[in-house]
Amino acid sequence: MSTSVWDLYGDALQRQPLVAPPSRRRAAWASLWRFRTYLRPYASRFVIMFVVALLGTGVGIVTPLIARAIIDGPVANSDRPGLYALGALALAVGIVDAVLTFVRRWIVSIGTLGAETGIRLDLYAKLQRLPLGFHGQWDSGQLLSRVMNDLSTMRRFLGFGLLFLILNVLQITVVTILLIGMYWPMGVVVAVSAVPVVALCLLNERAYTRLSRRIQDQTGDVASSVEESVQGLRVIKAFGRGRHMFAEFDERATRLRATALERVRNVSRFWTFLEVIPTVTLIAVLAIGALAAAQDRLTLGTLVAFITLMLSLIWPVAALGFLLSMTQDAMTAADRVCEILDAPETIVDGPRVLDAPRGALRFTDVAFRFPDADDDVLHGVNLTVAPGETVALVGGTGSGKSTLTALVARLADVTAGSVTIDGVDVRDLKLAHLRSLVATAFEDPTLFSMSARENLTLGRPDATEAEIDQALEVAQAQFVHDLPWGLDTRIGEQGMSLSGGQRQRLALARAILTRPRVLVLDDTLSALDIHTEALVEEALRRVLVGVTGIVVAHRASTVLLADKVALLESGTITHVGTHAELLAGVPEYRELLSADFDAEAELA
Structure with a gap:
């Protein structure tokens, strides 16, 4: 028998709240880590998703090696049958990569949407259990922002950001090792270029977290203004205060825009440096590779494979900024959601039931x-x-x-x-x-x-x-x-x-x-x-x-x-x-x- 939404809601009403992290200072990762319980029913799907994604990354790494085999083998030796065979292998690898991408996206959608629904049900049930005094202290727009926007932010991170953050780090590590093995002078240049990337990530993290939290809070303020204006529309019209209410909304919306632009400037500077570093590294590698190939210390196929593999690192390195930004957004969203889940429930169930109530x-x-x-x-x-x-x-x-x-x-x-x-x-x-x-x-x-x-x-x-x-x-x-x-x-x-x-x-x-x-x-x-x-x-x-x-x-x-x-x-x-x-x-x-x-x- 399938479980109805009312059964799920009843379970959520009875469910014990998540255990709060010991310190709000550690709430960033601790809050996000608390939601792992919602992923457990989909653990097998997430394992399959990770394996499929890992295979897809492996296929992407294998493709340049096949290109090197084609150039140094059939192309260099004019071996037409070998060229056909390796070309068919490259085509098969491309098809496998496309199939793996489809499977990964399908599986991750099931898991993350299910987890998001579970959190949203529990959050709504928690709001029902909280006393009226709690709701009197919170703007409804702030609560709505947490139930909708923040949970969507967490879902996007769990379904995309977390996976590719792990995969990109693995890809950068594995490809760097392969590059060092192919020709160590160029490989060392690539490895050294990772140092400024790590430094930039650490420097950007604190500022981005602060701006992200401010934006999410201000989004709740804007939502509160819209809701209050809609519910009080008759009063606003009756007193002719449309311009006044619009001015208040404009002030909040403008403040949100200014904070968002500040975050955009912060992210733009960060991503610019992340784009520049791979480009400078590529120029240095091309110079070293051209010199080595001219001195016959490096085959043409190895040089092509090296450059191709290195180019495959540009997106993972550049995406680190985007992925780390998504991570900060998700951690801030999780912290905001935990503010509701951690709120004390002062009105709780008692144990007794009256058998024949009289009403005294x-x-x-x-x-x-x-x-x-x-x-x-x-x-x-x-x-x-x-x-x-x-x-x-x-x-x-x-x-x-x-x-x-x-x-x-x-x-x-x-x-x-x-x-x-x-x-x-x-x-x-x-x-x-x-x-x-x-x-x-x-x-x-x-x-x-x-x-x-x-x-x-x-x-x-x-x-x-x-x-x-x-x-x-x-x-x-x-x-x-x-x-x-x-x-x-x-x-x-x-x-x-x-x-x-x-x-x-x-x-x-x-x-x-x-x-x-x-x-x-x-x-x-x-x-x-x-x-x-x-x-x-x-x-x-x-x-x-x-x-x-x-x-x-x-x-x-x-x-x-x-x-x-x-x-x-x-x-x-x-x-x-x-x-x-x-x-x-x-x-x-x-x-x-x-x-x-x-x-x-x-x-x-």
């Missing part, structure tokens, strides 16, 4: 602080929600309501205290199990570039049509049936083809469809008109029966969905009671709801 929710002395922040967002939060009970969470802007609700599904972890479901700390539950118990609908809903049905059943792909229709009815999201292709209509990236209220209703239906034990509504009704809100609230009253609910409320009408109200002020819960009790006894609560409620009429 409890916050005990909960505190939360964002990474690198000085003050707690939440502190000393205590709240108990019985199974089937609904609590409205009310508080001013910035009081920590959304942060508190995020702790239930472990979108973030408490920094002190505990959140429990049925007496079990949520950190002790398996993540997949926990998030099947808790469903969250957000104020700013996220929809994906897929069909309305796929967005709706994201949390429960096995839902029946009847269950889908019921969830749509509760959320008053029947508008999806009026779309051009109904539920199968693609709604576009971020659901931009829908209104804000439509996106909220579809996200609410998605949460309801999962049939959770705990339903968290993070101000989910804020974008609805009064009439639609009333219909949704009426349906939610039926849905919330038997379901533990936390409703973040800004409107007084939404508070009436709850059995009790918790008032959140300055990061802690100061009052808990019924709506009427808080109206009567808590002035801060009356002030929060004053825009929507007539307190005296409500108390009456």
Whole structure:
């Protein structure tokens, strides 16, 4: 049975992260070396590829020797049958070389593309496992650059650069030994010319590495600008800030161009010297060879073979600059990818699963602080929600309501205290199990570039049509049936083809469809008109029966969905009671709801 992409993704989610190198200073080779595990499934193919490439190099070295045999033999002795035989051998060698090249390229493509896919799957799965705090600190363009550009750079090096770096060094070594054996004075000249080549490579390495890393980082910045501009296009147009955003993009793109040109200048100087050295060496060899041939110390065939072999070294020597540049790019790319793979996973699976979950929710002395922040967002939060009970969470802007609700599904972890479901700390539950118990609908809903049905059943792909229709009815999201292709209509990236209220209703239906034990509504009704809100609230009253609910409320009408109200002020819960009790006894609560409620009429 073939393995599906979902099986591979599941394996990637469970896979342990690669062991980080002991020092980031050694990250260049160490980071690249870590990815050898992805090449192991293709080890046999890489061995065959290397053998085939080695044979191809050998064929290239043999060809000048055949030319020497032809010149010093059949040509010098006017041996026509011998000329035909050696000519046929040379033709056969050329055909073999072409076949070996095809086989090598075919095999290396299978291996390197497979390894790249494996790394990309694990990298994507790692991004899924990382906490929201990590994603809040990274530009999406930087992550995209690593998943796409950096992995492609590594693949090109593994499939081409690494192979030819080894082969070219072997070819230079073997051919130099052969040249010394043919006629040592000229061979020594060739060997000595390798010294400045090695020196140039060592001098160029550090500068190229620095520029390569800067270019890859700036490429991520440019990608971030493009993504932000596309996603925020409506805001940019609404405020007439197109020129301003273009200026920012132009600045980043110009900076990338300047760095790229600096690298081009660096590489051009390097390659120029690499081209000059073989040329100067060839002139010296021709002078020595001509003198030796004139004095009969060297046959014409040997001279031709020597020159041909030496010419075969020009590309390997000149390509060293390109190959070493590719090596530096790959090492820098590997280091950037390892920055993601090495990021700590602060939210990890627990061992437990609830057999018969009831949905009893409890916050005990909960505190939360964002990474690198000085003050707690939440502190000393205590709240108990019985199974089937609904609590409205009310508080001013910035009081920590959304942060508190995020702790239930472990979108973030408490920094002190505990959140429990049925007496079990949520950190002790398996993540997949926990998030099947808790469903969250957000104020700013996220929809994906897929069909309305796929967005709706994201949390429960096995839902029946009847269950889908019921969830749509509760959320008053029947508008999806009026779309051009109904539920199968693609709604576009971020659901931009829908209104804000439509996106909220579809996200609410998605949460309801999962049939959770705990339903968290993070101000989910804020974008609805009064009439639609009333219909949704009426349906939610039926849905919330038997379901533990936390409703973040800004409107007084939404508070009436709850059995009790918790008032959140300055990061802690100061009052808990019924709506009427808080109206009567808590002035801060009356002030929060004053825009929507007539307190005296409500108390009456």
